[in-house]
Amino acid sequence: MTSYALPRRAAGAAVVLGLVAAAPSDFAAAAAAATSDRTPVGRASVTGPLPGTVPGDPRSPDTYPFFSTTDDLTKAGYVEQEFIVSGTADGYDTAGGKVAGGVPYTTRIIVRRPAAAVRFSGTALVEWQNVTAGYDLDALWDADAVTRAGHAWIGVSAQRVGVDRLRGWSPARYGDLDVTGGGRFTGDELSYDIFAQAAKALPEAMGGLRIRTTLAVGASQSAARMTVYYQSVLPKVAPVFDGYAFIVGTAPTRAGDEPVFQVLSETDVRTPDRPADTDRFRRWEVAGAAHSGWRGQQYRAPISVRDLGAAPQYACGSPPFSRVPLDHVVAAAYEHLVRWVRRGTPPPVAPPLLFNTDGTKARDTLGLAAGGIRLSQVSVPTALNTGDNTGETFCRLFGTHQPFDEAVLRQLYPHRAGYLAKVVQADVGNVRAGYLLPADAWQNLTGHS
Structure with missing residues (x-):
C-alpha cells in the first residue's frame, strides 16, 4: 500500500x-486400563544438560545446540537446555510389525521450559523434530504461545537423517549419537520407541518441574511418523502420551484411547473426502x-x-x-x-x-x-x-x-x-x-x- x-x-x-485443574479424565482412565497387555516402554538414561546453551562464535559450532533458538528466553523466564538420551529400543516397520528388540541407541533432546516452577503450566509439548529439509527442524516451536501459556517444549531427534546431520555439523558434540543400531536399521525402525522413551524420561530433564500432561506434536513428515506410531505401534505398547496433535500432516484413523487433534492448512486439504469428527478425533482446516x-x-x-x-x-x-x-x-x-x-x-x-x-x-x-x-x-x-x-x-x-x-x-x-x-x-x-x-x-x- x-x-x-x-x-x-x-x-x-x-x-x-x-485451563481448569480437574481430576483425571476418562481418557486417562481408559488408557491406564488398556496397558495390562501392552509392552512397557523402556527406560532411557538422561545425561546433561550439555554445556554451551547460548550460541557463541558461529565458527565454533561445538559450543551450542544445533538450531538453538534466537528468541529471548531469559526475558520470558525460560531456559533452553540440551540432553543426551540413551537406551535400548525396539524396532517396528510401518505396519507395526516388530522387527528388532533391545537395540542400543543414543540421541539428543532440546528442552525449552520455564526456569521457575511457579511459571509452569504442567504441560509438555513433545515435538517429533521434522527432517524433511535434511536436518532437525523445530517446526512447531512458537515462543509467544508457549511462554505465555507456561508450557514446556521438547524437541526429540528420532530419525537418522537429523542425527546424521548433527554428527556432521559437530562431531565433538554429537559424534556419539546413533539411532540406527550401528547402521543395521537405517529406515527409522527404532524411531517410534525412541520418541516414546524420550518422553517417558522427561522428568529427568525438567529441572524438578512436575509434568501433568504430555502431548505428542508433529508437523508434516513428523505427523506421518506419529500416525504410524498411533495407528500401528501404540496398540502394542504402553501409552506415554496423554494426547496427540497432528499438524499439517496425516492423522490416524484408528479410534484409540488418547484424543487426536488434526490441524491442516489450506495447502494440506486436497479432497472433499474427510473423516468425521468423533469424541476422540477433531479436525480443523484453516483457509x-x-x-x-x-x-x-x-x-x-x-x-x-x-x-x-x-x-x-x-x-x-x-x-x-x-x-x-x-x-x-x-x-x-x-x-x-x-x-x-x-x-x-x-x-x-x-x-x-x-x-x-x-x-x-x-x-x-x-x-x-x-x-x-x-x-x-x-x-x-x-x-x-x-x-x-x-x-x-x-x-x-x-x-x-x-x-x-x-x-x-x-x-x-x-x-x-x-x-x-x-x-x-x-x-x-x-x-x-x-x-x-x-x-x-x-x-x-x-x-x-
Missing part, C-alpha cells in the same frame, strides 16, 4: 480459554494458510544463516509464503487438547473448506478459499493469501501472498473505521468460537502477527 495505509490489525476479546508460511520462514532464516551458512532461497511461480497465521490456530488447538485430556471436554467443531462439484477448491471473487476457519486476515483481507503455489522444491508448500493494490483496498474499505470494525468483529468471533486465543487477537491489534 502507498497513500492508502490501513492501520494495524485490530481485535477485541474478553473470552478466555483458560488461506500455508503448509509452511511466512512466520516460520522469518524465524528460521537467521538461524539457518548462523548454523548452515545461508538461508534457503526459492524461485516460486507466485510470491510465496502466506501471511495467514496458522500458528494462532495451532496455539488454540493445544489449549483445547489439554482441556480434552484433563477434563474430557472435546474441542469445538469447525467448518470444512468448501469444494466445487469438479473437486476443485471453492473460492470467492478475490481468489480466497471458501469455508474453513477464517481468521481476520482472510475474512477482512488486504491481500490474497492462499495455500497454493508452484515452482521448485518446496514452493508448493509455501502458499502465496499478493497484496491488493490501492484501488481494490479503497473499494473494499472506503473508510478506515469500517475496516477496523470488521477486523474486530472477525477476531472476536474467532475467539468466541474457540479458534483463536485472546492474546493472539491482541497481537493482531498491536501489529505483531
Whole structure:
C-alpha cells in the first residue's frame, strides 16, 4: 500500500480459554486400563544438560545446540537446555510389525521450559523434530504461545537423517549419537520407541518441574511418523502420551484411547473426502494458510544463516509464503487438547473448506478459499493469501501472498473505521468460537502477527 495505509490489525476479546485443574479424565482412565497387555516402554538414561546453551562464535559450532533458538528466553523466564538420551529400543516397520528388540541407541533432546516452577503450566509439548529439509527442524516451536501459556517444549531427534546431520555439523558434540543400531536399521525402525522413551524420561530433564500432561506434536513428515506410531505401534505398547496433535500432516484413523487433534492448512486439504469428527478425533482446516508460511520462514532464516551458512532461497511461480497465521490456530488447538485430556471436554467443531462439484477448491471473487476457519486476515483481507503455489522444491508448500493494490483496498474499505470494525468483529468471533486465543487477537491489534 502507498497513500492508502490501513492501520494495524485490530481485535477485541474478553473470552478466555483458560485451563481448569480437574481430576483425571476418562481418557486417562481408559488408557491406564488398556496397558495390562501392552509392552512397557523402556527406560532411557538422561545425561546433561550439555554445556554451551547460548550460541557463541558461529565458527565454533561445538559450543551450542544445533538450531538453538534466537528468541529471548531469559526475558520470558525460560531456559533452553540440551540432553543426551540413551537406551535400548525396539524396532517396528510401518505396519507395526516388530522387527528388532533391545537395540542400543543414543540421541539428543532440546528442552525449552520455564526456569521457575511457579511459571509452569504442567504441560509438555513433545515435538517429533521434522527432517524433511535434511536436518532437525523445530517446526512447531512458537515462543509467544508457549511462554505465555507456561508450557514446556521438547524437541526429540528420532530419525537418522537429523542425527546424521548433527554428527556432521559437530562431531565433538554429537559424534556419539546413533539411532540406527550401528547402521543395521537405517529406515527409522527404532524411531517410534525412541520418541516414546524420550518422553517417558522427561522428568529427568525438567529441572524438578512436575509434568501433568504430555502431548505428542508433529508437523508434516513428523505427523506421518506419529500416525504410524498411533495407528500401528501404540496398540502394542504402553501409552506415554496423554494426547496427540497432528499438524499439517496425516492423522490416524484408528479410534484409540488418547484424543487426536488434526490441524491442516489450506495447502494440506486436497479432497472433499474427510473423516468425521468423533469424541476422540477433531479436525480443523484453516483457509488461506500455508503448509509452511511466512512466520516460520522469518524465524528460521537467521538461524539457518548462523548454523548452515545461508538461508534457503526459492524461485516460486507466485510470491510465496502466506501471511495467514496458522500458528494462532495451532496455539488454540493445544489449549483445547489439554482441556480434552484433563477434563474430557472435546474441542469445538469447525467448518470444512468448501469444494466445487469438479473437486476443485471453492473460492470467492478475490481468489480466497471458501469455508474453513477464517481468521481476520482472510475474512477482512488486504491481500490474497492462499495455500497454493508452484515452482521448485518446496514452493508448493509455501502458499502465496499478493497484496491488493490501492484501488481494490479503497473499494473494499472506503473508510478506515469500517475496516477496523470488521477486523474486530472477525477476531472476536474467532475467539468466541474457540479458534483463536485472546492474546493472539491482541497481537493482531498491536501489529505483531
